[in-house]
Amino acid sequence: MEMKILAVAQGKGGVGKTTTAVNTSFEAAEAGARVLVVDLDSGDLSKTMARFKLEIPASALFLDSPPVVPTHESNISLIAADQLLANLIYMPLETALRNFRVNLLVFAEKGYDLCVIDTAPGVSIALAAALHAADAVISPVEMEEYSIEGIKKMMRVILNARQRNPKLQFLGLLPSMVDRRNPRQVRHLAEVRAAHEELLVPVTIGLRTSVAEAQSIGEPVWKSKKTTARAAGAEMRALGQYIRTKMGVKA
Secondary structure (H helix, E strand, O other), X not given: OOOEEEEEOOOOOOOOHHHHHHHHHHHHHHOOOOEEEEEEOOOHHHHHOHHHEOOOOHHHHHOOOOOOOOOOOOOEXXXXXXXXXXXXXXXXXXXXXXXXXXXHHHHHOOOOOEEEEEEOOOOOHHHHHHHHHOOEEEEEEEOOHHHHHHHHHHHHHHHHHHHXXXXXXXXXXXXXXXXXXXXXXXXXXXXXXXXXXXHEOOOOOEOOHHHHHHHHOOOOHHHOOOOHHHHHHHHHHXXXXXXXXXHOOOO
């Protein structure tokens, strides 16, 4: 089976991209998939999943020569963010797009089933490369005015990416970090559903402290003993199952 590539992308920071990438990776690994996680963001994901780290920095995926893939016993392997990612601004776009996609194929040949890429906020060469290589993209969105306004901007970025990468599937907008005790956020969620129902993922991720706490110790939220983790774990598992089903990753 070929390796499927998922990009987690949103123009705004702090909307749950890393949380989505982390728990999607854990869920797929528990389902029996071999998962490669690539951190093209600030490194928060790299801290959470540090115990799975390969000795290959993320910037190496943009070099002209493919990386040597080490043997790795775990179902999850991490390619961590590093400071040299900042140098991508000096790289020609076409070179970055080509190298990133070609270098990821090396991991596909090693038997990985799913690659999850956490991207940084804003439009960048790294984001363009992720979308160029990806089979699918999912966009977490917070139920606040400024985040909702970014939906159209993100949709334009994805549509542009599909001109270069026609196979790119948009899995949907993921309502993320939704505070159901906040009337404003509940109202915004209803408004987004009314306006963009066909674009929404059929899972809503609530705002719960158990999610951040589990992430801080490098565990999936459903392994937390906290009461609030039960609902959070059910949501994250449902999200992972939705993504695997849509992408055709082994169950």
